[in-house]
Amino acid sequence: xxxxLPARIVELLxxxxxxxxxxxxxxxxxxxxxxxxAVGDYVIVHVGYALTKLDPEEAAQTxxxxxxxxxxxxxxxxxxxRATPR
Amino acid sequence: xxxxxxYIDEFRDQALAAxxxxxxxxxxxxxxxxxxxxxxxxxxxxxxxxxxxxLLPPTLRMIHGPGCPVCVLPIGxxxxxxxxxLSRPEVILCTYGDCLRVPASDGLSLLKAKAHxxxxxxxxxxxxxxALARREPGREVVFFAxxxxxxxxxxxxxLREAARQGLANFSVICNHVLTPAAIAAILEPPGxxxxxxxxxxxxxxxxxxxxxxxxxxYEAFAATHRKPVVIAGFEPLDVMxxxxxxxxxxxxxxxxxxxxxxxxxxxxxxxxxQTLVAEVFEQRPGFEWRGLGTLPDSALRIRAAFAAWDAEAxxxxxxxxxxxxxxxxxxxILRGVKSPIDCKLFGTVCTPETPMGSCMVSSExxxxxxxxxxxxxxxxLRASDTPTPANQDTx
Numbered sequence: 001x002x003x004x005l006p007a008r009i010v011e012l013l014x015x016x017x018x019x020x021x022x023x024x025x026x027x028x029x030x031x032x033x034x035x036x037x038a039v040g041d042y043v044i045v046h047v048g049y050a051l052t053k054l055d056p057e058e059a060a061q062t063x064x065x066x067x068x069x070x071x072x073x074x075x076x077x078x079x080x081x082r083a084t085p086r
Numbered sequence: 087x088x089x090x091x092x093y094i095d096e097f098r099d100q101a102l103a104a105x106x107x108x109x110x111x112x113x114x115x116x117x118x119x120x121x122x123x124x125x126x127x128x129x130x131x132x133x134x135x136x137x138x139x140x141l142l143p144p145t146l147r148m149i150h151g152p153g154c155p156v157c158v159l160p161i162g163x164x165x166x167x168x169x170x171x172l173s174r175p176e177v178i179l180c181t182y183g184d185c186l187r188v189p190a191s192d193g194l195s196l197l198k199a200k201a202h203x204x205x206x207x208x209x210x211x212x213x214x215x216x217a218l219a220r221r222e223p224g225r226e227v228v229f230f231a232x233x234x235x236x237x238x239x240x241x242x243x244x245l246r247e248a249a250r251q252g253l254a255n256f257s258v259i260c261n262h263v264l265t266p267a268a269i270a271a272i273l274e275p276p277g278x279x280x281x282x283x284x285x286x287x288x289x290x291x292x293x294x295x296x297x298x299x300x301x302x303x304y305e306a307f308a309a310t311h312r313k314p315v316v317i318a319g320f321e322p323l324d325v326m327x328x329x330x331x332x333x334x335x336x337x338x339x340x341x342x343x344x345x346x347x348x349x350x351x352x353x354x355x356x357x358x359x360q361t362l363v364a365e366v367f368e369q370r371p372g373f374e375w376r377g378l379g380t381l382p383d384s385a386l387r388i389r390a391a392f393a394a395w396d397a398e399a400x401x402x403x404x405x406x407x408x409x410x411x412x413x414x415x416x417x418x419i420l421r422g423v424k425s426p427i428d429c430k431l432f433g434t435v436c437t438p439e440t441p442m443g444s445c446m447v448s449s450e451x452x453x454x455x456x457x458x459x460x461x462x463x464x465x466x467l468r469a470s471d472t473p474t475p476a477n478q479d480t481x
Binding site for chain 2: 006044061066
């Protein structure tokens with residue numbers, strides 16, 4: 001039910017609407033729930049509405065943490081607050 | 087041709103998953119057992135679909151939570167929609183596809199009511215229901231709205247839009263429910279339901295719900311109950327990283343809210359959506375959840391200013407609670423006390439094609455997820471009972 005997918009805004013349309021693309025599929029959705037979205041931004045789309053913009057820097061940091069955990073599982077034993085995302 | 091899907095593909099990477107599995111096994115190697123609950127049906131579905139259970143050490147158990155709006159919708163609310171649609175031929179009852187097959191009283195569902203002549207239609211979006219009302223001025227279009235905080239803002243938008251346009255033939259049956267109340271109810275069940283018998287060491291917190299409400303609403307829960315909460319995205323690597331973060335919290339004696347899904351969730355959430363929801367909805371004093379009973383302040387109703395678009399007021403709809411089938415274990419499964427395979431009906435008379443209980447209806451329900459992706463895991467393996475790890479040794 002809460003299924004939502006990140007899609008890229010390819011065109012801004014009238015009335016808070018925009019066109020997004022995901023995996024080659026284009027669809028018209030509403031931007032009425034968020035502010036300041038621009039062409040090229042990725043938004044999380046749920047039942048035809050963008051819920052939030054995706055933060056590309058945070059995404060890159062999260063991917064780096066996945067890699068870091070896998071490279072050095074022993075490090076995860078270290079006490080204290082290792083770099084975990086906020 | 088396979089299209090690359092940014093922010094999806096890289097969060098499903100097999101080599102990174104193998105690395106995370108090793109890190110989890112290492113962190114969990116303390117001689118004790120762990121049990122974490124994933125609240126959301128979206129996470130339940132991810133755990134099953136990607137076989138994550140096979141990548142976890144045997145001492146770590148995931149318990150499925152009640153975060154599936156279709157699963158927790160009680161029979162009485164579906165009955166309300168069916169009665170309205172069958173008794174008033176002018177009504178077009180619109181709802182999301184997930185709701186259509188939820189079993190209700192008298193062997194009916196909304197889909198079966200349609201076969202009996204009710205005008206029931208599936209919509210992709212609340213906006214589709216509003217557009218239908220504009221196209222059909224001679225009919226009464228009623229949107230049966232369900233969902234957690236993720237799905238509530240779109241309903242608020244169409245209610246505000248209907249009021250702005252003075253659209254008199256549109257109304258909503260509001261079944262929107264609130265996540266924090268349900269998480270609290272897992273550990274503090276209301277009267278009449280036995281306290282949680284299962285140990286839960288921490289919670290994987292909601293992904294898309296949290297994009298709207300932020301991470302702050304879980305802070306009081308984590309502090310009061312001394313349980314860690316890690317908000318996670320719905321992709322498989324997100325869930326594995328959240329499990330690792332929960333293990334680290336438990337092993338270091340911490341119980342705070344952490345956010346793995348920082349690419350989409352902030353502490354404050356989507357303030358624009360929250361303001362809109364508060365303008366249109368207010369808390370209900372009590373709402374019945376399937377499996378959890380009647381929980382205080384756990385659901386929303388439409389404010390009096392929008393009463394003309396509130397189908398419960400407009401059509402004077404009353405709520406009659408209906409007990410679940412005695413043989414169906416959905417209630418205990420939704421509380422995390424039982425697993426799908428503990429239910430006698432699972433996979434025999436109750437399947438995704440002919441669901442008896444709500445957990446078998448939605449693909450996010452614990453039973454449907456286990457039936458679709460995991461039911462053969464229950465059979466003994468012949469060659470070896472050690473799961474074969476993904477075949478990358480280097481990440």
